[in-house]
Amino acid sequence: xxxSNKHKRGRRGxxxxxxxxxxxxxxxxxxxxxxxxxxFAFCALTTLVLAALASAELRETRISGDLLAGGGxxxxxxxxxxxxxxxxxxxxxxxxxxxxxxxxxxxxxxxxxxxKARAAAPPAPExxxxxxxxxxxxxxxxxxxxxDSEQALSLGAIKVPETGFPWQEGATNTYxxxxxxxxxxxxxxxxxxxLPAMRTGDKVFLEDANxxxxxxxxxxxxxxxxxxxxxxxxxxxxxxxxxxxxxxxPSDWWTLGRDLFSGGPESGRLVVRADRVD
Numbered sequence: 001x002x003x004s005n006k007h008k009r010g011r012r013g014x015x016x017x018x019x020x021x022x023x024x025x026x027x028x029x030x031x032x033x034x035x036x037x038x039x040f041a042f043c044a045l046t047t048l049v050l051a052a053l054a055s056a057e058l059r060e061t062r063i064s065g066d067l068l069a070g071g072g073x074x075x076x077x078x079x080x081x082x083x084x085x086x087x088x089x090x091x092x093x094x095x096x097x098x099x100x101x102x103x104x105x106x107x108x109x110x111x112x113x114x115x116k117a118r119a120a121a122p123p124a125p126e127x128x129x130x131x132x133x134x135x136x137x138x139x140x141x142x143x144x145x146x147x148d149s150e151q152a153l154s155l156g157a158i159k160v161p162e163t164g165f166p167w168q169e170g171a172t173n174t175y176x177x178x179x180x181x182x183x184x185x186x187x188x189x190x191x192x193x194x195l196p197a198m199r200t201g202d203k204v205f206l207e208d209a210n211x212x213x214x215x216x217x218x219x220x221x222x223x224x225x226x227x228x229x230x231x232x233x234x235x236x237x238x239x240x241x242x243x244x245x246x247x248x249x250p251s252d253w254w255t256l257g258r259d260l261f262s263g264g265p266e267s268g269r270l271v272v273r274a275d276r277v278d
Contacts (some may be wrong), residue, residue, distance in 0.1 A: 114169075124167045127209035132157055132176065134243070136202045137194050142187045144176055144206075153179065156187030163232050166206050166214040166241070166276070171234040174206065174241045180260065192245035195270055196253035204241055204274045216241050216274035223250040223268045231271050239276040244269055 128146035132139055144159050145152045152158045157178035159165075164172030180195070182188030204216040219240075224231055231242065248255040250268035259267040 122167065122210060122212040124165075125209035125212075128159075128165065129209055130159065130166070130174075131207040133205040133207070134198075134202070136198055137192070139191065141207070142191065148177075153177065154183050154186065154188055156182075157191060160232055164234060165208075166239070167208060167212070171236050172239050173232060173234045175232045175244065176241065177244045180245050180247075181256065192243065195243060195245045195272060196247070198243075198272045202274075204243070206241060213278075214241075214276060215278040217277045218272055218274045220273040221271070222273075223247055223253060223270045225250055226263070226265060226267060226269055228269070231269070241274050241276075243272040243274075246270075 130144045130146075132142045132144050142156055144157045145155070146159050146161050148158055148160055157176050160175040160177065163175035166172065166174055178192040178195075179188045180190070180193050182191050198218055198221055200218050200221065202218040204218065206214045206216070208214075231244070246260050246263055247253045247268040247270045248257045248260045249266060252268070253270055
């Protein structure tokens with residue numbers, strides 16, 4: 001009997017301990033939930049405060065923008081600062097100085113280019129004789145004398161002495177004349193007979209006594225009357241060689257008639273002009 005009572009008391013003690021432990025666990029769970037609810041409430045409150053502050057700042061920014069733009073009832077307006085008024089005389093002086101500086105710079109560049117070209121140019125030969133090659137006419141290395149006498153012309157092509165040489169600076173017109181028929185046994189024999197057959201683009205070569213070769217390409221073919229001496233003059237901005245021979249008339253380049261051989265005022269002068277390309 002006594003043992004039975006002790007057993008019952010032991011069961012009751014164990015039950016009370018179990019109930020006490022469960023109560024403690026429930027209390028801890030309750031406290032944790034309470035703390036979580038407090039943390040969530042704090043976060044929500046913080047978010048609302050930040051949103052209110054952002055909204056207030058946005059309203060203030062909009063109001064400031066409206067005031068600066070002249071919106072709303074505020075009479076404040078943005079006023080641009082007036083541009084400074086330029087002094088016409090000072091402006092004219094600056095433009096004149098700039099123009100003078102640009103002209104001076106261009107002159108210096110041109111002088112430098114001329115000096116460079118002069119330094120690169122081959123030396124002028126002491127002998128004025130040149131040598132003519134015209135592949136279209138079958139002429140290769142024919143002697144061109146700087147002599148306009150009948151005797152020199154009877155031997156072959158001649159350069160009119162008053163005209164320029166290819167090694168000279170500036171615009172030059174090296175003017176060379178030759179016979180259509182000429183004299184047998186000399187280079188003048190049918191030397192320029194086929195000159196009317198020349199075409200634009202044909203090449204002409206001149207070689208000086210130093211061996212320097214100057215290359216030209218035909219750009220013009222035309223005829224003039226015997227007294228039109230302007231064809232021998234230099235052409236501004238160009239370096240050319242001109243080949244001339246007699247024709248029956250300025251319009252008849254092929255007929256070998258009386259006027260061709262007499263060289264009278266009714267005859268013509270065929271001119272083939274070529275521009276320097278090298």
